[in-house]
Amino acid sequence: MGMGHWGMCVIGFTLLLCAGGTSAQEQPRLNLMPLPANVQLGSGSLRVDSSFSVALTGHTEARLDRAVQRFFRQLSRQTALPFSAKASTKPTLIVHTDHASKEVQELGEDESYTLSVAADGAKIEAPTPLGAMHALQTFLQLVEVSPDGFAAPAATIQDKPRFPWRGLMIDVSRHFIPLDILKRNLDGLEAVKMNVFHWHLSEDQGFRAESKKFPKLHTLGSDGLYYTQDEIRELIAYARDRGIRVVPEFDMPGHSTAWFVGHPELASGPGPYEIERKWGIFDPAMDLTNEKTYKFLDELVAEMTKLFPDHYFHIGGDEVNGKQWDANPKIQEFKKSHKLATNEALQAYFSERVQKIVTKHGKAVVGWDEVFIPGVPKDIVIQSWRGQASLAQAAAQGYHGILSNGYYLDLGWPAARHYAVDPAGGQAANLTPEQQQLILGGESCMWSEYVNPENIDSRIWPRNAAIAERLWSPQSVTDVASMYARLHAVAAQLEWLGLTHRTYYPQMLRRIAGHGATPEQLTALRTLADVVEPVKEYTREATAPAPPTSATPLNRIVDAVPLESDVARRFGELVDKFASSSCCDADTAAQLRAQLSAWRDNDSRLQPLMQRSFLVKEVAATSQDLSALAAVGLAALDFEAKGGAAPDDWKTQQLAVIEQAKKPKAQLLLMPAPAIQRLVEAVAAGGSCGTTK
């Protein structure tokens, strides 16, 4: 539940102690995320109490009324104050909107706003409802508890996004994600000012959108887990209310096994087909040589482009292995007769035809890297998942692109690593300003092999907020410590939206421990779980105890722990402070010692659960490693306390223990290992630790 552990150092607080009595009443930082383009702090603050009222002026519409109702609901959750809906003669907050936005939200609409907060009232001014809604979210983040009640600090904020396309993709095919969970994630997107929900609706493992034209697609291709067209319209309206576009993706010509269950005639192989249950890249692919395929797609695109009003329509295009094409003589013949030398060329032929279909129905195509072949028409958007280079190449040739490489939430990166990825960075940094303009923004991607309704929020949040900031805030906003501090605050605030990114965790641990586990046993489990992370990148499948499928329960510790360990990160910061600081060494050493002692003793505390629960037994080796690691850290502190450097053979022995602890076990990484290694190395070097006292 994110309250951290006793004895953990929190940098801000410790620095205050170091400074020897600086008042804690200093100006609190603004916990805004994404950081606005421009903030000027004023003096004083605006009190937020039950009399708070809002007035809409200028352009008004029902959507703005609903946004204000939502604003009050959220403000009420944040403060527990009751607000009466009555109009006030002197509104606390005036929201002035110049004019309407487009009937169907478009890429690049004006989303800017200004927000001024003074002690006697606040004002929002925005050209369009999109900006006004963003400003309301900023105001909600400004409201904090204060010595005299709830208040928003006086400030003037001028804000607008850096990129016009700021999205989250959710793969609802590998694991189905019910509508209400998508909705609360859209609430989260609104809170961090993302404006695109990319709905990955079809895959080998499921076709999730109802088709009235081809009902076998969803009835045979989804195990009954699909969205009706009414539900889809409901979600689109829900998104529009929050300034969010919905871009549907129907992945083709690969990743399409689920289509073929009901429509084997579309495939390049003979069939029959079943819904795929495993993960990976599979052979089935559409038959690009059959005119019936294009007729089918024309009718499906006709239906779906009516259902989804957004101008963009995503056709996927990724990861076709070509095996079914190679095995089909008719397709080989077609390649020859059409002078298509490679399968890439064959797919390019397909992409061009599908693009024409989409264009015919009034939409523009988005596709993954693979659909970009130089020479394709320019009204296409390339979604770059394979690297920043391809995005830069496309832009250099005049194509629009969005970046997803570096924003894959399922790979388990820390927020800081996502945060460092800039759509205009890497090879794109060398583009001309005009070419850079072609980079529209980016999308984080939540692929769902290892997420389900129970843990998906935790795999998206809070890290997605760091990506949202990268896409909204000025390029110069890069301070990682500030990002983490504000991420911690926004994570707390997102809970009021009903997102379960923190509450799921103690509940899953209790399941793992058994409901008969004692509080002390649960604490021991939590202590270990708090410092491990799932293995990274694409290693989950290869290291699995049994080949994972869509029926594999996601109830192990690897499924329960957050993808980024806050405890380990803070411990690392504390070690670095200890190894480098000329201040507070004794206090820092005491904090390190307390943490390390708790870890050292934890393995024996966890024994009863290991003997009772197969899910805890699985982490026995990791638990031993943590105790061993902690003993190493304590020994290092002992050497340091004695004032001398540790002998070389000691260091060699300890590094061997650390290397052992670094090896993934039960698909888990023990995150404090690198910091303990740094501690050993600093002490062994007789380092700054000893010399600065």
Place this chain on the structure above:
Amino acid sequence: MGMGHWGMCVIGFTLLLCAGGTSAQEQPRLNLMPLPANVQLGSGSLRVDSSFSVALTGHTEARLDRAVQRFFRQLSRQTALPFSAKASTKPTLIVHTDHASKEVQELGEDESYTLSVAADGAKIEAPTPLGAMHALQTFLQLVEVSPDGFAAPAATIQDKPRFPWRGLMIDVSRHFIPLDILKRNLDGLEAVKMNVFHWHLSEDQGFRAESKKFPKLHTLGSDGLYYTQDEIRELIAYARDRGIRVVPEFDMPGHSTAWFVGHPELASGPGPYEIERKWGIFDPAMDLTNEKTYKFLDELVAEMTKLFPDHYFHIGGDEVNGKQWDANPKIQEFKKSHKLATNEALQAYFSERVQKIVTKHGKAVVGWDEVFIPGVPKDIVIQSWRGQASLAQAAAQGYHGILSNGYYLDLGWPAARHYAVDPAGGQAANLTPEQQQLILGGESCMWSEYVNPENIDSRIWPRNAAIAERLWSPQSVTDVASMYARLHAVAAQLEWLGLTHRTYYPQMLRRIAGHGATPEQLTALRTLADVVEPVKEYTREATAPAPPTSATPLNRIVDAVPLESDVARRFGELVDKFASSSCCDADTAAQLRAQLSAWRDNDSRLQPLMQRSFLVKEVAATSQDLSALAAVGLAALDFEAKGGAAPDDWKTQQLAVIEQAKKPKAQLLLMPAPAIQRLVEAVAAGGSCGTTK
């Protein structure tokens, strides 16, 4: 989130250590609550995996199908296993039901069942669906994580309730509680086998049921916060599906201000009336002398008895102060002409008339103590809130009764105190067996002055499960340590139903701390909050910083903390073990010292939040008291460690500190105070602490 604190002693675990190496793999206790009438443990266990299947035999009905679906949903939450809904040729669990239960569930229907679990399968046998559904809940509680997967231990259980009326009352009038929250609480009732939901629908502060006959009742009497008749029917069906009767209460002739807003002609005073916003007993009461009152009630009861199918209809009757009657000459005249000497006699006249109306519409009356006047017709049920004596008196005179005195959840009692209250105890113990049969059971009561949608679950759960056990299990089931151990387990299990009795707490603390609070600051707040409880009984209003109303935000620490501190309770157990045990003193002393040190140091750790948050500032004195108390406890341990008794003047000084700490502040009680007093007294006496080493 209930994970407790590092270093806290957990009795079961510590005893194992004391015994010097007893295997932790002993037979786990069964975490059943309420405890069944008879349990025989078998050997081995039944594996619960994805292939688990259920078959219904004998009498079947749609309600049983839904119960099985609900069973699988809950089993899936508990285990995260995916279950296919497919029928199996060899079902894991066979549910055999003899015959249907009544179309409208009746008091005293057969709720018994047997459940046998063996390694190769399980069987439920029950006369009616009510017993079958109870058995499914028992099975769910049996399923636990094991060394080899999820499993239910082999056992034969024969079970039936001790009392036929086992209810929970929720006051939805003082604070409105939305339907979905009532539903999840009904899920909780099903889990602990309670079978009555008493819906307290009208009060001075709100009339919450839609009346089509007299729409001004709900439109003018509820601020728009009421249940439509469709919603009421929906809840009744939801309850029936779970073996729960719904008894509506329309409180009269007092507690009825909200009725008079739309219908002042019903009142004894001139009006006009407004919805009451304050708490307490108010003057407005119905005019019992006006025939129009009875005509109105006849029509309302006609409407509401059609809406609510249960045989019982609750007419309230409590707490009329009589002031409006005394002030009304017409009513005084009526009393004289009808030879009604007192207001009690006047109310008896009213009760009799209303009872006739209810009887005319085919129902039986339930009323609070006050409606019991010797001589009233026998088909009435007295709900005893003023004491067990009145229940015994009524039974002695041949009247049915249910006990609520001792089961008021809002009074803040520990579970153990509720648990000790027996409907057949107190004066009822002296009744003849035939008279005791008239005692139908009991109801816990959740009065809602200080609960709202955010914290209501925590005010009901888990303590209500202890009351449920009292009403279901044999009278001999009274072991408090066992109750608390199982209560801890059932609390974990209730979370899977979506009850928020644990998740609300860290969220409310974060609001109190502000979303910018650091993890260390939150831990300090949690450390204090974990050991305080709200002031008890009816002292909340008198000690409030400002007169409370229904618009008072419930966002203070007193609103956030659980009503029973587990940490303080366990600390008290540890102190008693330390003061009396001949085993493990050193270990226990170390645990006490660690806990006391953390408390002693907590006040300084909480300072930054006190300076930032008005909601934390409020508990400054309590925080100082905790540190002072902890210092006293540490000093006592120091004396004990030195092996000598503490001097008398030291004891006197320490007791003064403790007395100061015992005084409520910010409406909070510091719960470790009595245990620390016991520690001081034991050490000062040179007590067993020192002599048994």
